Amino acid sequence: MESDPSTSSSPIQWSQPCRQLEFFEILSATENFDESLVIGIGGFGKVYKGNLTIGASLVVVAVKRLDSMSNQGVAEFWAEVEMLSMLRHCNIVSLIGYCNHEQEKILVYEYMPNRTLNDHLHTLNTPLSWLQRLNICIGAGRGLHYLHTGTGIKSGVIHRDVKSSNILLHESWAAKISDFGLSKVGPANQPSTYVNTLIKGTFGYLDPDYFTTGRLTRKSDVYAFGVVLLEVLCRKRAVDRSLDEEQWGLVTWVQDSIKEGNLKRIIDPNIRGEISSKCLKDFITITKRCLHNSPKLRPTIAEVVVSLESIVALQDKFNNSFQRVGKTIFGRMVNMFSFPSKRSIVCVDNNMLPKMKDVPVDFQSPSPSVKEFSFDELSKATKSFTLILARGAFGKVVFLGWVDKNTLAPSKPGDGIVVAIKMLNHENRQSHFEWRAEANLMGQLAHPNIIRLLGYCITYDLMTVYEYMPNKSLDLFVLTDDTTKQLSWGTRLQILIGVAHGLAYLHSIKLIHRDVKLSNILLDEDFNAKLGGFGFAKYIHETDEVSVSSRCMGTTVYLDPEYYMTGHLNMKSDIYNFGGVLLETITGQTILDVRRPEGQENLVNWASSVQSSNIKDIMDPRLENNYPLQDAFECVSLALRHVAYKSKDRPSIEEVLQSLEQIYALYK
Structure with missing residues (x-):
């Protein structure tokens, strides 16, 4: 120091x-x-x-x-x-x-000589007084207010990764917000909402509403700042692995402590004698509001700063009045505070990095069987990139092309075999890592239910060449009103069994897909399912069953809540994802749709309330009742086992595969 x-x-x-x-x-x-x-x-x-x-x-x-x-x-x-x-x-x-x-x-x-707030709270054990902590929070809050209001800039900013390790301290101990790699720009002075399908942030600080709905707002930063306020009060990390597993989350631990009438234990012992009862009450009240489950009921960051400034004024008055360290009354205050009832999300500190093989960033030829194409070759195969199959996020475009069946040399349209060529715009840097990860990984995979990578190109634009899937992806058949894209009950079961076979193969080699969803299930001309979308895939260490991650990756509505809340990533995270796919496939409904009637917005909750006698209420009406009722009920029940909150309560992929094959055998 x-x-x-x-x-x-x-x-x-x-x-x-x-x-x-x-x-x-x-x-x-x-x-x-x-x-x-x-x-x-x-x-x-x-x-x-x-x-x-x-x-x-x-x-x-x-x-x-x-x-x-x-x-x-x-x-x-x-x-x-x-x-x-x-x-x-x-x-x-x-x-x-x-x-x-x-x-x-x-x-x-x-250069910030006094490092980060996280360092002083959790590593250096710096003797920060209560007032010093409050002033650091006020400085950080003012920085966030500047971001949110757009003052001095054209657009407001959502930081999206507010945490104690991103609050740097100047030699004057002034707090400064840092690390804007995940930030999102939006219209200034408006309560903007961004719907994101990919969760990004750090465990422990992620807004639960963002997880549930995919809606990212300035109030997501407010939630994260509420976790920082608790860190400052308790001097505990956003996750504490020395506690019971159920209480690893700081918010959960505080909530449970208050319910047990043990408010005293949540306060850092070094400052217990400094805090007046009024200041503690006001501090917990504003923190509780920051952590409210509903973003609409959280304060703005400006309100938080004003409240903290008021608390500082009260504490100064208290200190001046007594001229000594006063004792704080805890017992009478226990029933005055209520925290959100839902379990909070927790983070994993960077010192707890996983024993995991990350897919490498530096691209190397994935396999001798995978061809490296030149840009000119792929231009010829696609008629100068004029045959567009689809457009996706982050500048991705998928082109139709033809290559020789044996040599993979470019050929004329109609000759040879059809391929799909995915191009990533070189100017869009957001998904370069995912591209490299997928290209490196998929060259090593070989299974009839895994999409086959034929080649790649790293000249100018990044491109990958895959076998062509004429029926594209499962979401185009399940989540559509187009009656011409109807799938029978038997076809749906066959597709699900194919996905389960693909997942069983991945899990046998200790690979977690981490993004199993309808749009990543591709269909060939005979509706055989093949898993794609390996940009988030992770190997787990051969000796481990669980790995720990510090960054949350995946698609919002499919995301395993245990992974989201603890950072624990295992094979059962894929099972949770697959449970969502099962429900969507047999009901024709998305996992989350706020436009549905009350009680039916969340498909998991809706399906959980359905009894065998009224199973038809939730089934895809386009099936026109052409399915055995008992089979349908067993499928829903199986899907609900997939989405159990605790991973230990979910079936293995082998159990899933066996159950689906039994249901299909009875149907035939």
């Missing part, structure tokens, strides 16, 4: 614009990335302390270098550059410059 904590010093703001730096400047600043200058290691890579020459001045800086094996990748790098280049505020960390040199991606920030 370089100085004593202070609440009186004012923050300092870097005033010069961000600029692109040359690689030799970075090498000079860090003495060729001398390991003795490393001041931190995170998901992005190593951070070095350096001395950068700017004009006639030598400026102390923090240099963050992208690790080529990092799963945060270039998408977050460019998001950070674009975001911080337009943000200037005394409570936002300043980006001094960046370097984009060949494979090197480097960010250069103003």
